[in-house]
Amino acid sequence: QGQLVESGGGLVQAGGSLRLSCSASGRTFSTFSSYTMGWFRQAPGKDREFVAVIGRSGGITYYADSVKGRFTATKDNAKITVNLQMNGLKPEDTAVYYCAATQSWGVLKRADQYNYWGQGTQVTVSS
Numbered sequence: 001q002g003q004l005v006e007s008g009g010g011l012v013q014a015g016g017s018l019r020l021s022c023s024a025s026g027r028t029f030s031t032f033s034s035y036t037m038g039w040f041r042q043a044p045g046k047d048r049e050f051v052a053v054i055g056r057s058g059g060i061t062y063y064a065d066s067v068k069g070r071f072t073a074t075k076d077n078a079k080i081t082v083n084l085q086m087n088g089l090k091p092e093d094t095a096v097y098y099c100a101a102t103q104s105w106g107v108l109k110r111a112d113q114y115n116y117w118g119q120g121t122q123v124t125v126s127s
Contacts, residue, residue, distance in 0.1 A: 002028025002116050004099050009121030012089055016125070020084040022099030022118055029101075033057065033077040036102050038114055039084050041095035041123075050109040051097070054082060062109070067093075089125045096120040 008020040020039075024032055039051040051071065054061045058075035072085040082099060100114035108114075 002026040002101070004101060004116055004118035006097060006099050006118040006121040009097060009123045011124045011126065014089060014091055014125055014127050016089050017085070017087045018089065018123060020086065020097055020099075020121060020123070022082045022084075024080045024082075024101065028116070029080055032080045034103055035116075036104070036108055037073075037075055037082040038100045038102070038108060039071075039073060039082075040098045040100060040111055041093075042098070042120075043095040046095075048098070048111050050111075052084060053108050086123070089123075091125045091127055093123060094125050095123060097123050 003025050004022055006022050012018055033056055036055055038053045040048050041051050042048040050064050052063045052073040054073040054075045061073050070088040074083045098120045099118045101116040102114040104113050
């Protein structure tokens, strides 16, 4: 079995920062270094959208244009954890943020490419 649990969400003023964490557990993630990890977000009435992806070793990252330069993803294979540092937050960043895991190879910016998901953590950015 495998489980992902997000934490670190909350309420922040525009221009502020939050650090999200995603902890993995279970037999599945005994091979955590073999998983590419993605961050997605979903606002009410909107589709789930890609935010960031970080490669198996944590050395390669890709970001959505909307967050590029503001968000940074990291991966700690020893602690079985991925993080998303979010700076310069904007009201349009308000959403439930999800982490996801996959052993697939490729661009990996689509939600259907991931087969393990957390339940999400709410991020609210006020003006």
